[in-house]
Amino acid sequence: MKNLQRQLTVTLLLTLLLAWIFVFAFQQFETRRAQTGLQDQGLYDGANQLLTAMPVSLLGNVAPAERFALPPTVQFNGDRASFQVWSLPERRPLLQSRESPAQPLNPSFQDGYTDSAAGGVNWRVYSVTDASGKVQVQLAYSQSELRAKMLANATRGLVIVSILFLLLAAVTCVVIGRAFRKVDRAGAAIERRGPFDLAALPLAGMPGELRPFIRSINQLLLRVKGALDRERRFLENAAHELRTPLAALSAHAELVARSAGSAESTQAAEKLRLVAQRTTRIAEQLLDQARMDALVDSAQAPEKVGLDGLVALLARDWEACAGRAGQRLTLDVRPCAVMGNLDALGVLLGNLLDNAVRYTPGGGRIAVSCGPVSDGGAFLRVADDGPGIAPAERRRVFDRFYRAAGAPAGGSGIGLSLVAQIARQHGASVTVSEGLDGAGVGLTVAFPPA
Numbered sequence: 001m002k003n004l005q006r007q008l009t010v011t012l013l014l015t016l017l018l019a020w021i022f023v024f025a026f027q028q029f030e031t032r033r034a035q036t037g038l039q040d041q042g043l044y045d046g047a048n049q050l051l052t053a054m055p056v057s058l059l060g061n062v063a064p065a066e067r068f069a070l071p072p073t074v075q076f077n078g079d080r081a082s083f084q085v086w087s088l089p090e091r092r093p094l095l096q097s098r099e100s101p102a103q104p105l106n107p108s109f110q111d112g113y114t115d116s117a118a119g120g121v122n123w124r125v126y127s128v129t130d131a132s133g134k135v136q137v138q139l140a141y142s143q144s145e146l147r148a149k150m151l152a153n154a155t156r157g158l159v160i161v162s163i164l165f166l167l168l169a170a171v172t173c174v175v176i177g178r179a180f181r182k183v184d185r186a187g188a189a190i191e192r193r194g195p196f197d198l199a200a201l202p203l204a205g206m207p208g209e210l211r212p213f214i215r216s217i218n219q220l221l222l223r224v225k226g227a228l229d230r231e232r233r234f235l236e237n238a239a240h241e242l243r244t245p246l247a248a249l250s251a252h253a254e255l256v257a258r259s260a261g262s263a264e265s266t267q268a269a270e271k272l273r274l275v276a277q278r279t280t281r282i283a284e285q286l287l288d289q290a291r292m293d294a295l296v297d298s299a300q301a302p303e304k305v306g307l308d309g310l311v312a313l314l315a316r317d318w319e320a321c322a323g324r325a326g327q328r329l330t331l332d333v334r335p336c337a338v339m340g341n342l343d344a345l346g347v348l349l350g351n352l353l354d355n356a357v358r359y360t361p362g363g364g365r366i367a368v369s370c371g372p373v374s375d376g377g378a379f380l381r382v383a384d385d386g387p388g389i390a391p392a393e394r395r396r397v398f399d400r401f402y403r404a405a406g407a408p409a410g411g412s413g414i415g416l417s418l419v420a421q422i423a424r425q426h427g428a429s430v431t432v433s434e435g436l437d438g439a440g441v442g443l444t445v446a447f448p449p450a
Contacts, residue, residue: 012172020165024158039141040113043081043126047139050083051128058094059087059134084138088129105138115143182206186214198225247280302340302426304450307378308333310345311370318353326362334371336378338447340426348422351415352382352443360386365436376449383435383442394432419443 082100086093088109101119106127108114114125125140186201193199200218203211315331322329338345356366370380389397398420423430428447435442 009173009176012176013169016165016168016172020161024161039124039146040126043113043124043139043141044128046081047083047126047128047137050085050139051130051135051137054085054095054135054137058085082123082140082142086136086138088134088136094135100140105140109136111136116140183210198222198228250280303342304337305340305342305345307336307338307345307370307380307447310342311349311368311380314346314349314353315368318357322357322366325357325360327357327360327364327366329366329368332367332369332371336370336372337450338378338426338428339450340447344422344425348419348445349380349382351419352380352445355415355443356382356384356386356441360384360440364440367436373446378447378450380445380447381442384440385436386440388435388440389432397432398430416443419445 082097082105083095084093084097084100084105085095086104086109091104091109101121103118105118105123106114106116106125107118109127111127111129114127116123116125122143123140124143124146125138127136127138129136183206186206190201198221200221201214203214206214311333312331315329319329353366353368360366364385366382366384368382370378372378397416399417420430423445426447428445431444431446433442433444434440
């Protein structure tokens with residue numbers, strides 16, 4: 001994924017690096033050329049000055065073997081130039097420095113600059129002859145010393161330029177980081193938002209280049225919010241409008257079933273009542289879905305809920321329904337608490353009980369239990385001894401509108417998907433296992449520590 005801040009930083013750093021390489025190379029080229037010219041000029045000046053400083057009587061003297069030495073306290077670390085003074089007619093040395101070799105620095109004895117090898121050392125030599133052509137002065141620098149000096153200068157220049165490059169790179173990174181800090185904060189704030197938090201993004205403090213982009217996002221959020229509001233209102237209105245006529249339809253169907261004389265009318269009325277009950281349940285589940293979406297959208301802070309009290313209350317409400325179906329409902333609750341929304345947890349437990357009552361045959365058992373677990377959390381379990389769910393289909397029971405093959409009529413495929421949704425909102429997990437006595441279904445919800 002492309003990152004504007006990273007691209008800008010890398011581009012600027014590469015530009016600085018190329019500029020650094022160019023500047024350093026140009027600097028070394030100019031320094032080497034200037035240094036070579038200065039060295040040659042020094043040889044030229046030194047040879048001419050040495051020639052004019054020597055007396056003519058030097059031609060009749062023998063080259064001295066003894067030399068003066070520097071005092072022990074003095075250390076000479078300057079440029080070491082070697083020189084020789086030759087009598088040209090005899091090719092006889094008249095005077096030479098301590099470092100110069102025994103053979104001539106310039107074996108050709110031609111005036112001017114030349115590169116030569118003498119005494120196992122390569123030399124840069126300048127030679128000059130007096131006006132009479134009797135004496136020649138040869139002044140030279142060791143090329144190895146020249147290269148060492150140039151290398152030292154190049155190393156020093158490299159260190160200085162590298163320090164400047166690192167300082168510029170650090171300043172560039174800091175400046176770009178500060179410039180994108182507000183953008184990073186805005187991105188982090190968007191990531192922390194809930195899935196239904198569609199409030200407009202703030203424009204205060206944003207760079208001018210990003211303001212049109214943020215305005216476009218705010219317009220899109222406004223359109224999405226309008227679409228969600230319309231969908232939510234539709235679900236609420238549909239559930240509300242369907243509840244009253246369906247309840248009346250169910251009541252009239254029961255009346256027909258009690259008053260009709262023939263077996264066919266009774267059977268038809270019974271079917272009508274069952275359809276009405278199923279449609280009523282669908283409407284109620286749609287309403288529960290709308291309520292859950294509204295709870296998520298409101299971002300209501302969770303509260304501590306006594307799970308044992310809620311389970312005991314709802315289980316008593318469902319005892320009568322289970323009794324009419326010829327089922328026996330048992331309750332085993334221990335004190336425990338979870339963090340969440342009371343209404344959402346009520347919907348979760350209600351759908352678990354409705355699922356158990358709906359699919360457990362007459363004479364069956366339903367066991368409801370809850371309590372604490374060792375890690376500080378809590379569990380809620382609803383189990384029955386009904387027909388159960390094949391292991392291959394247990395993973396899909398939480399998909400919306402999914403109904404297992406061969407399941408009895410009356411279900412809508414919404415209840416367990418709503419259970420899974422509410423569990424996720426509470427950080428809980430739902431597992432499907434066998435129910436009572438190795439039969440039926442056991443649905444267990446594991447809540448994190450409160």
